Amino acid sequence: xxxxxxxxxxxxxxxxxxxxxxxxxxxxxxxxxxxxxxxxxxxxxxxxxxxxxxxxxxxxxxxxxxxxxxxxxxxxxxxxxxxxxxxxxxxxxxxxxxxxxxxxxxxxxxxxxxxxxxxxxxxxxxxxxxxxxxxxxxxxxxxxxxxxxxxxxxxxxxxxxxxxxxxxxxxxxxxxxxxxxxxxxxxxxxxxxxxxxxxxxxxxxxxxxxxxxxxxxxxxxxxxxxxxxxxxxxxxxxxxxxxxxxxxxxxxxxxxxxxxxxxxxxxxxxxxxxxxxxxxxxxxxxxxxxxxxxxxxxxxxxxxxxxxxxxxxxxxxxxxxxxxxxxxxxxxxxxxxxxxxxxxxxxxxxxxxxxxxxxxxxxxxxxxxxxxxxxxxxxxxxxxxxxxxxxxxxxxxxxxxxxxxxxxxxxxxxxxxxxxxxxxxxxxxxxxxxxxxxxxxxxxxxxxxxxxxxxxxxxxxxxxxxxxxxxxxxxxxxxxxxxxxxxxxxxxxxx
Numbered sequence: 001x002x003x004x005x006x007x008x009x010x011x012x013x014x015x016x017x018x019x020x021x022x023x024x025x026x027x028x029x030x031x032x033x034x035x036x037x038x039x040x041x042x043x044x045x046x047x048x049x050x051x052x053x054x055x056x057x058x059x060x061x062x063x064x065x066x067x068x069x070x071x072x073x074x075x076x077x078x079x080x081x082x083x084x085x086x087x088x089x090x091x092x093x094x095x096x097x098x099x100x101x102x103x104x105x106x107x108x109x110x111x112x113x114x115x116x117x118x119x120x121x122x123x124x125x126x127x128x129x130x131x132x133x134x135x136x137x138x139x140x141x142x143x144x145x146x147x148x149x150x151x152x153x154x155x156x157x158x159x160x161x162x163x164x165x166x167x168x169x170x171x172x173x174x175x176x177x178x179x180x181x182x183x184x185x186x187x188x189x190x191x192x193x194x195x196x197x198x199x200x201x202x203x204x205x206x207x208x209x210x211x212x213x214x215x216x217x218x219x220x221x222x223x224x225x226x227x228x229x230x231x232x233x234x235x236x237x238x239x240x241x242x243x244x245x246x247x248x249x250x251x252x253x254x255x256x257x258x259x260x261x262x263x264x265x266x267x268x269x270x271x272x273x274x275x276x277x278x279x280x281x282x283x284x285x286x287x288x289x290x291x292x293x294x295x296x297x298x299x300x301x302x303x304x305x306x307x308x309x310x311x312x313x314x315x316x317x318x319x320x321x322x323x324x325x326x327x328x329x330x331x332x333x334x335x336x337x338x339x340x341x342x343x344x345x346x347x348x349x350x351x352x353x354x355x356x357x358x359x360x361x362x363x364x365x366x367x368x369x370x371x372x373x374x375x376x377x378x379x380x381x382x383x384x385x386x387x388x389x390x391x392x393x394x395x396x397x398x399x400x401x402x403x404x405x406x407x408x409x410x411x412x413x414x415x416x417x418x419x420x421x422x423x424x425x426x427x428x429x430x431x432x433x434x435x436x437x438x439x440x441x442x443x444x445x446x447x448x449x450x451x452x453x454x455x456x457x458x459x460x461x462x463x464x465x466x467x468x469x470x471x472x473x474x475x476x477x478x479x480x481x482x483x484x485x486x487x488x489x490x491x492x493x494x495x
Contacts, residue, residue: 129147193337226268
């Protein structure tokens with residue numbers, strides 16, 4: 001049945017999205033994916049090879065598991081399509097081996113009808129998908145298309161991670177702290193999808209930069225990135241900005257204008273300070289996200305939209321939901337992926353990198369290259385930076401503007417940082433002055449050390465002064481004279 005279905009529809013179902021295309025829209029065979037098909041049924045194997053080849057895959061096939069292992073060793077496949085027999089464990093063993101030895105390979109299992117248990121076990125062993133025989137062309141094509149998409153996403157994520165290992169950050173983002181490394185790993189995955197993202201963090205932590213990075217490394221990076229500050233516009237202006245308006249909708253609307261959701265044309269709309277939206281606008285935004293369409297102000301028709309939404313806020317949206325000032329359904333709609341940015345005080349090791357980045361940027365086009373002296377940098381490392389990266393950038397820019405030379409001093413920094421630096425200096429000086437006194441309390445004068453040595457020796461020898469003098473290397477006359485100076489008549493009894 002499978003072979004008949006394949007041959008009757010092979011030319012009717014060729015999903016181009018599974019195959020990379022060149023500039024003319026034709027399959028780009030230079031970057032096509034490698035597919036290995038393993039099935040002992042010659043008819044099914046032949047039909048799968050024919051369909052996969054028609055879809056643009058570079059196909060190899062075999063009837064047995066031993067040869068499959070040999071082919072994988074010689075040339076690892078991007079996708080493995082393997083039939084799992086209802087008896088024996090060879091198929092499951094191959095799936096397990098592939099996931100351990102060739103982690104980049106996506107596995108699709110084929111099972112006979114009624115063998116759901118085998119398919120479930122294959123998924124546990126690492127298979128990404130499964131097909132139940134007999135299946136039609138569109139089922140195979142869809143499964144291959146899903147696998148190809150996963151290969152592409154995994155490959156893009158690996159490239160991003162490799163770039164991170166040899167750079168000081170991701171895109172325009174700067175930082176190598178553990179907190180930022182965690183953020184980069186999430187971003188490398190999030191960027192490859194088009195799901196809504198909610199970016200949380202204190203003011204000045206770089207929420208818009210994160211949104212731009214998600215867009216820049218995403219599949220629609222060539223399309224527009226359109227930001228809107230929900231906290232700086234009155235509600236009526238926000239509505240017209242987001243949804244657009246028609247001519248005559250209000251005073252001054254002399255012509256129709258598309259909103260940002262439509263203008264994005266499949267790109268990204270960044271909604272900064274989303275927590276400032278009124279409940280009325282929240283309801284309209286929710287409807288737009290659910291129905292994938294907007295109604296321009298003053299219009300009676302709706303316009304479809306394809307924009308990806310990245311929202312950001314420094315407010316606690318969960319607490320706002322509890323208080324009723326933010327819609328719960330909109331919160332869940334936006335909160336598909338949640339990114340919380342660390343405050344600068346929680347990643348102090350990134351301050352030198354950030355400072356160097358800002359100094360390099362400010363030095364461009366200048367006759368001198370700015371640097372920070374050690375005292376200024378130490379003070380910046382101790383500061384808590386309540387304004388985060390924005391405050392740091394402002395402090396460095398101010399220091400460059402006021403500096404009389406290329407080396408920025410503590411006196412060039414903002415007043416608050418200068419005071420902190422002076423206080424730290426005073427504390428250091430006070431500690432240095434107190435150190436000799438503390439050390440002196442632990443150091444005995446030479447005369448006292450001599451006294452303790454003589455008395456200790458006499459006591460250790462049971463009061464034998466002559467033997468003690470001999471052991472100490474002094475004469476008995478000297479010993480008696482010292483005891484007289486100490487006012488000691490009986491060394492075993494006197495203090």
